[in-house]
Amino acid sequence: MTVLTGEYETIRRETRKFAEKEVAPVAHDLYNEGAEIPMPIIRKMADLGYFAMAIPEQYGGLGMDTLTITLVTEELSRVWLSVGSVMTRMLIAGGLLLNGGTDAQKERWLPGIAAGDILPAAAFTEPNAGSDTAGMQLRAVKQANGSYLLNGAKTWITFANRAHIMTVLARTNPDVSKRHKGLSMFVVEKTPGNEFVPPQLTGAPIPTIGYYGMKSFSLNFEDFEVPAENLIGGVEGRGFYQLMGVYETARIQTAARAVGVAQAAFDAALQYAQEREQFGKPIAEFQVIQHKLAHMATDIEAARQLTYFAAQKKDAGQRSDLEAGMAKLFAADMVEKVTSDALQIFGGYGYAMEYPAHRFWRDGRIFKIFEGTSEIQAEVIARRLIPERK
Numbered sequence: 001m002t003v004l005t006g007e008y009e010t011i012r013r014e015t016r017k018f019a020e021k022e023v024a025p026v027a028h029d030l031y032n033e034g035a036e037i038p039m040p041i042i043r044k045m046a047d048l049g050y051f052a053m054a055i056p057e058q059y060g061g062l063g064m065d066t067l068t069i070t071l072v073t074e075e076l077s078r079v080w081l082s083v084g085s086v087m088t089r090m091l092i093a094g095g096l097l098l099n100g101g102t103d104a105q106k107e108r109w110l111p112g113i114a115a116g117d118i119l120p121a122a123a124f125t126e127p128n129a130g131s132d133t134a135g136m137q138l139r140a141v142k143q144a145n146g147s148y149l150l151n152g153a154k155t156w157i158t159f160a161n162r163a164h165i166m167t168v169l170a171r172t173n174p175d176v177s178k179r180h181k182g183l184s185m186f187v188v189e190k191t192p193g194n195e196f197v198p199p200q201l202t203g204a205p206i207p208t209i210g211y212y213g214m215k216s217f218s219l220n221f222e223d224f225e226v227p228a229e230n231l232i233g234g235v236e237g238r239g240f241y242q243l244m245g246v247y248e249t250a251r252i253q254t255a256a257r258a259v260g261v262a263q264a265a266f267d268a269a270l271q272y273a274q275e276r277e278q279f280g281k282p283i284a285e286f287q288v289i290q291h292k293l294a295h296m297a298t299d300i301e302a303a304r305q306l307t308y309f310a311a312q313k314k315d316a317g318q319r320s321d322l323e324a325g326m327a328k329l330f331a332a333d334m335v336e337k338v339t340s341d342a343l344q345i346f347g348g349y350g351y352a353m354e355y356p357a358h359r360f361w362r363d364g365r366i367f368k369i370f371e372g373t374s375e376i377q378a379e380v381i382a383r384r385l386i387p388e389r390k
């Protein structure tokens, strides 16, 4: 079991203070309205350095470790999943540039991402290629002047409206049999807003059953010109590998988001169980409710510890893709069950918009789908366990 030292506890406490003061009072009403996170909250997060955590000091960041990012994520997601999820985009764009970008690209974008002046979105999924990343079809064709023209569709691109840049995975080699070897990663620049860059880049929000704080968009690129210097790393064919390189951190952070949502559901259910009386006593006095709470707390702690372990292994410089995948897989199952049990403890009120249980349950369901579905996560884990399957 991970026992956190004073420094980590301080960061957790400070993040909780911010989340409780600035986000919690508005989260539930905004959720019920289907509203996006207010921009002033995002600005405050930037000012507190949440977007700078994974970026080295050399580029204006704070150079913090993965465990710290995990703790901050957990606390932010505990009040509103979407708030904990804004950071995911900075981790992905920052990681892609840090690991694979040229020096000029790092200088150009990392300080702005760290400061929150450049908000990124991650544009990988396509209508016909989700789990099958190597099957991406959006084309990037090199022009005589060295720039690229992008043509094709992306879907589920969260935060695309508010982003200043999008990291876009595109096919530079027209031979689809080249699969992942024909993919490259570009930084696409745009002005924030719901209009995108018509007619070269158009988009529409996808109505969803939860996770409202950030909208996800279907996008269409039509002869959208991207300068040559926006090809990450400056060499074609590296996009798939660059993306795989950031998945480890992204999956650990996603597991932490699930732990945060589950903890919120548990806290609400625990409080409600002690207040709600039936048959002349609080329902918390019924053993079946007590056992439900005991299982919920145990499952949350197990997911939390697996997540912290994956983060600490990464921070120790050890390969941690197996543990990151396990943490994400386990936490996604856990949060679905815990949020459902929490809703059950609320009885009929769990189904009412007025009470918080429904939003944890709706948000909790996304974890088995994004950042790699649970089926794909199990595939990745199995491949590591059974080497001949590679």
Ligand SMILES: Cc1cc2nc3c(=O)[nH]c(=O)nc-3n(C[C@H](O)[C@H](O)[C@H](O)COP(=O)(O)OP(=O)(O)OC[C@H]3O[C@@H](n4cnc5c(N)ncnc54)[C@H](O)[C@@H]3O)c2cc1C
Pocket (backbone or CB within 6 Å): 122, 123, 124, 125, 127, 129, 130, 131, 132, 155, 156, 157, 158, 159, 208, 211, 216, 366, 369, 370, 371, 372, 373, 374, 375, 376, 379
């Ligand atoms: C709210 C939300 C936000 C998102 N945000 C982003 C974002 O910001 N950027 C982005 O790029 N994408 C984003 N996504 C997309 C997300 O990553 C994909 O939905 C996910 O990768 C699955 O792809 P898919 O939807 O095409 O499903 P599919 O790949 O079509 O899968 C359908 C089902 O088949 C299963 N399956 C597929 N292949 C296999 C296999 N080989 N073995 C076993 N089972 C398999 C899947 O697990 C799943 O159950 C988001 C999605 C949602 C819902």
